[in-house]
Amino acid sequence: MERVLADNLPALHSLVSGRRRDFGAVTAGLSTPWSSGQVEGHVTRVKLLKRMGYGRANLDLLRQRVLLGP
Known part of the structure; x- marks a missing residue:
């Protein structure tokens, strides 16, 4: 993620910042035993x-x- 932010690619910057914002939710969604x-x-x-x-x-x-x- 740090390498992406260091490059001049605004679209990927948005992706990385969104992933950082939702990191807790993504981690919980992938690590819980429940299924939807x-x-x-x-x-x-x-x-x-x-x-x-x-x-x-x-x-x-x-x-x-x-x-x-x-």
């Missing part, structure tokens, strides 16, 4: 249902499909 896979699966499912009803349905139908399942 199940939550991400539900988010993906809801997005799919939303896309399937795009232009034809309103929020009430989406809510019903999400709560009642497949």
